[in-house]
Amino acid sequence: MPDSGPMPPAGRMLQRAAKQRTAQSPATIYDIAALAGVNASTVSRALTKPGRVSAKTQKKIEDAAAQLNYQANPFARALPTGKTNTVGLIVSDITNPAYFDVIRGAEGAASARDYTLLLAESAESAQTELLAAKRIMTTVDGIILASPRLADEQIRELAKKKPVVVINRMVEEVGCVVADVQPGVTEAVRHLATLGHESLAYVAGPDRSWMSGHRWDSIRGRCEWSGLRVRKFGPGTPTVDGGREMAAAIRESGATGIICYNDLMAIGLMQELQSAGVRIPAEFSIVGFDNIFGSDFTTPPLSTVKSPLRETGATALTLILAELAASIEPGRADDSALRAEAAKLATELVIRGSSGQHSPAAL
Amino acid sequence: MPDSGPMPPAGRMLQRAAKQRTAQSPATIYDIAALAGVNASTVSRALTKPGRVSAKTQKKIEDAAAQLNYQANPFARALPTGKTNTVGLIVSDITNPAYFDVIRGAEGAASARDYTLLLAESAESAQTELLAAKRIMTTVDGIILASPRLADEQIRELAKKKPVVVINRMVEEVGCVVADVQPGVTEAVRHLATLGHESLAYVAGPDRSWMSGHRWDSIRGRCEWSGLRVRKFGPGTPTVDGGREMAAAIRESGATGIICYNDLMAIGLMQELQSAGVRIPAEFSIVGFDNIFGSDFTTPPLSTVKSPLRETGATALTLILAELAASIEPGRADDSALRAEAAKLATELVIRGSSGQHSPAAL
DNA sequence: TTGTACGCGTTATCAA
DNA sequence: TTGATAACGCGTACAA
Numbered sequence: 001m002p003d004s005g006p007m008p009p010a011g012r013m014l015q016r017a018a019k020q021r022t023a024q025s026p027a028t029i030y031d032i033a034a035l036a037g038v039n040a041s042t043v044s045r046a047l048t049k050p051g052r053v054s055a056k057t058q059k060k061i062e063d064a065a066a067q068l069n070y071q072a073n074p075f076a077r078a079l080p081t082g083k084t085n086t087v088g089l090i091v092s093d094i095t096n097p098a099y100f101d102v103i104r105g106a107e108g109a110a111s112a113r114d115y116t117l118l119l120a121e122s123a124e125s126a127q128t129e130l131l132a133a134k135r136i137m138t139t140v141d142g143i144i145l146a147s148p149r150l151a152d153e154q155i156r157e158l159a160k161k162k163p164v165v166v167i168n169r170m171v172e173e174v175g176c177v178v179a180d181v182q183p184g185v186t187e188a189v190r191h192l193a194t195l196g197h198e199s200l201a202y203v204a205g206p207d208r209s210w211m212s213g214h215r216w217d218s219i220r221g222r223c224e225w226s227g228l229r230v231r232k233f234g235p236g237t238p239t240v241d242g243g244r245e246m247a248a249a250i251r252e253s254g255a256t257g258i259i260c261y262n263d264l265m266a267i268g269l270m271q272e273l274q275s276a277g278v279r280i281p282a283e284f285s286i287v288g289f290d291n292i293f294g295s296d297f298t299t300p301p302l303s304t305v306k307s308p309l310r311e312t313g314a315t316a317l318t319l320i321l322a323e324l325a326a327s328i329e330p331g332r333a334d335d336s337a338l339r340a341e342a343a344k345l346a347t348e349l350v351i352r353g354s355s356g357q358h359s360p361a362a363l
Numbered sequence: 364m365p366d367s368g369p370m371p372p373a374g375r376m377l378q379r380a381a382k383q384r385t386a387q388s389p390a391t392i393y394d395i396a397a398l399a400g401v402n403a404s405t406v407s408r409a410l411t412k413p414g415r416v417s418a419k420t421q422k423k424i425e426d427a428a429a430q431l432n433y434q435a436n437p438f439a440r441a442l443p444t445g446k447t448n449t450v451g452l453i454v455s456d457i458t459n460p461a462y463f464d465v466i467r468g469a470e471g472a473a474s475a476r477d478y479t480l481l482l483a484e485s486a487e488s489a490q491t492e493l494l495a496a497k498r499i500m501t502t503v504d505g506i507i508l509a510s511p512r513l514a515d516e517q518i519r520e521l522a523k524k525k526p527v528v529v530i531n532r533m534v535e536e537v538g539c540v541v542a543d544v545q546p547g548v549t550e551a552v553r554h555l556a557t558l559g560h561e562s563l564a565y566v567a568g569p570d571r572s573w574m575s576g577h578r579w580d581s582i583r584g585r586c587e588w589s590g591l592r593v594r595k596f597g598p599g600t601p602t603v604d605g606g607r608e609m610a611a612a613i614r615e616s617g618a619t620g621i622i623c624y625n626d627l628m629a630i631g632l633m634q635e636l637q638s639a640g641v642r643i644p645a646e647f648s649i650v651g652f653d654n655i656f657g658s659d660f661t662t663p664p665l666s667t668v669k670s671p672l673r674e675t676g677a678t679a680l681t682l683i684l685a686e687l688a689a690s691i692e693p694g695r696a697d698d699s700a701l702r703a704e705a706a707k708l709a710t711e712l713v714i715r716g717s718s719g720q721h722s723p724a725a726l
Numbered sequence: 727t728t729g730t731a732c733g734c735g736t737t738a739t740c741a742a
Numbered sequence: 743t744t745g746a747t748a749a750c751g752c753g754t755a756c757a758a
Contacts, residue, residue: 026501028735039745044737054743074502075447076735078438079750086481086502094467097460097656104457107484111495116502118449119482121470136479138389139437139449267660293460294657297630391751402729407753417727439751442734 027068035064047072087320088118088140089313090132092147096238097292098262098309102146102167105313113321126150133158142320144313145169149208163323165316169210175323177316177345178211181218184305184347188259188287189222191303191349195285196358197228197257203246203269204234205261212238212261215289219259231255236265243268247276256284256358263288263295263304270298270354281356291350300353308345315345390431398427410435450683451481451503452676453495455510459601460655461625461672465509465530468676476684478504489513496521505683507676508532512571526686528679532573538686540679540708541574544581547668547710551622551650552585554666554712558648559721560591560620566609566632567597568624575601575624578652582622594618599628606631610639619647619721626651626658626667633661633717644719654713663716671708678708 029043036043038057046053046061053061064070078084089106091099103119110117118140122129126149133143133150142163148155152171158164165175192200202219205212216232223230233249236242243265250258250269260266266288270280280286280300288295291306392406399406401420409416409424416424427433441447452469454462466482473480481503485492489512496506496513505526511518515534521527528538555563565582568575579595586593596612599605606628613621613632623629629651633643643649643663651658654669 030735040735041737041746042744044735045744048737052743057744071497071501073442073735075438075441076750077737079436079442079735079752080737081750084438094463094470097463100457100460100463103482104484107457107482111483114498116499117482119466119470119480120474121467132474134434135477138434139479294660297657297660299662393751403752404730404754405728407751408728411753415727420728436751439734440753442736442751443753444734 026073027065027070028073029070031068032061032064032070035068036060084139084141085114086116086118086140087317088120088133088136088143090120090122090129090136090143090145090148092122092124092129092149094121096264097294098290098307099146100293101309102313102316105310105315106144106317107313108310109314109317115317115321122149124149126154130154137162141324144316144320146313146316147209147211163320163327165319165323167312167316170214175319177312177319178214179307179312179345179347181215181305181347184307184349185215185218185222187349188305189219189226189228191351191355192257192259192285192287193226193228195257195281195356197255197285199253199255200228200230200257200259201250201253201255202230202232202234203236203243203250203258203260203265204232205236205238205242205265207235209238209261215261229255234261236261238262238264240264240268240271243270244272247272250284251276251278256360257287257355258284259287259289259305261289263290263292263302266302266304266354267295267298270302280354282359285355285358287349287355296352298354300356303352303355304350305347306350307347311345389436390428390433391436392433394431395424395427395433398431399423447502447504448477449479449481449503450680451483451496451499451506453483453485453492453499453506453508453511455485455487455492455512457484459627460657461653461670462509463656464672465676465679468673468678469507469680470676471673472677472680478680478684485512487512489517493517500525504687507679507683509676509679510572510574526683526690528682528686530675530679533577538682540675540682541577542670542675542708542710544578544668544710547670547712548578548581548585550712551668552582552589552591554714554718555620555622555648555650556589556591558620558644558719560618560648562616562618563591563593563620563622564613564616564618565593565595565597566599566606566613566621566623566628567595568599568601568605568628570598572601572624578624592618597624599624601625601627603627603631603634606633607635610635613647614639614641619723620650620718621647622650622652622668624652626653626655626665629665629667629717630658630661633665643717645722648718648721650712650718659715661717663719666715666718667713669711669713671710674708 029040032043033040042053043061046058050058087110107117118136120132120136122132129149144165146167148166155171156173159174167177170176170178200223202216204216220230233246236246238261247269260269266286270286273284274280288302288304291304295302295304392403395406396403405416406424409421450473470480481499483495483499485495492512507528509530511529518534519536522537530540533539533541563586565579567579583593596609599609601624610632623632629649633649636647637643651665651667654667658665658667
């Protein structure tokens, strides 16, 4: 160590300069600083909060940055800040087309705000879900859990570390995005009643699915209100095959207006019934949930309670970002706007061919 | 500066200790070092390449790490290394269900190797695709481009900076994953010929789609070989509506064995034809491509040339990782195994109800 | 085998 | 308003 002057920065910049010649490593704020004739810290200021620097140097720096095709290194930025501009999304089953739109909505909302989406799947297992969550946790600013299989307590535990928003489930003390099932269910029950169905049935999903129970509660309540009989079948697997397996029980039940936990089950049920010679909708009316891609491909096309899947994904991401902002700048508790936005997420009946006038007479 | 001893490390550790009391910030290698009574660098060595440290201290460190619930900070790790353990996947259109399985395959392969998947959409625009690519580029070890809209040259440009693998398209000098269309097309053409169709038609996708042209080339070649007449229609939009729009032209064309660029178009075409009173498959046989989710929901269910979508996604990710490994350790050019794996990706005809004996007589 | 010291690119805290 | 400098957590030559 021959010298004791301001060595580190000088040495650093010399090294940068040398490096610049050899490889084509991306430009750093030091390169910009050199080009603009200012200090690196000034560059940092100018590029992050464009108010703490004079207009003149601001422009010089911006020009230099543009010329050098500068792109901030997210990792270097994340280190002192802790902010990664990345949100994780964990879905329980990528196979399920209902999530496609959720993913799409979240991705759109994210990239619109210069955020990036990290995707992971839990394969319907609480254990791998927790694993994925922990792995991702270190990398993201917040996590969206779509129909999580985790226990409430585990979710709250995660939420202590980073903002967590849950989709399609209510968990105390955690941000939740759940579309209002009431309007869609109300319409559906009324629709079936109008069609002449006096005995309804609900084909439930898995017991562990919060949403399945929620939908059942809503349907039952509505039927009581309307004086209709309704029975619950299941639990069943929330897939096409799961719907198929319920066909026999439904057929013998005497119920003629069937609402299924989701479109997948509805499609399976309908297919199985049809292949047994049952006429839809003459003998049974079938209504699904979600309005997934392909639910109108069937013959007859499926009537369904449409869920605002894409909006749900987008709203979840917005909520995460809001929680993030709140944790930094705790003054503003204007959840109101967000709550309002989330409240707009309502279901709605889409009437297609699988529900119609009940006319078993025409045997 | 009262002292000139080994200040920095000591000061750092003191601060850590103080911090440890207050907030619940995640444990670092310094915490482990303190607990195990060794230096932080030893911890780093023990945790990265478990061979450069004595068995005894190794255990001590691992115990301490476990006790502290240690989780390496990916950002801090990425900074000196440049490695992020993250792969980006850009799809041209999340709406298209064909990508669902690709995403799924890639995600599965990634998380199996402790990699994380970054998802982005280009919304069918070359410009936003480039933007997304550049934004993501800084964050990932490599990028997978599914049916990119970018020009070949732009893709090569990207590939100069980080490993790039392209799905469903051939680009010189860039890793590509394209399922072999030959077997599926051969089966399909033979199938239609056997059914009595003498005049075939191909409903093309967008002109910009490399895959659409590729499929057409293969079909045409196969038809020539078989002495069948075949005409190309389009270009069209690769959606259900795009398929619908081709119905009139197809109906007047005289062709009766129709192969569509993808299932979406096939479904639209079939629906439109049926709603005009045309009987499928008696009058027209329709075959799609890909075997997407829901292609068996239609009545009749769609015959289709199945693509190994999921395997394609998984293979693409594997390829990226291989290129990554090769760029680090250039000695091993054992692409052979990979090429072999990629070569196994073949299409295959799935015969369902939309194709059948040609019997226009039964008017 | 282990410890020392530095750099990765950025932000944040001070002085100036 | 700007500059100098210390973190952020980890990997790694180099020295011991």
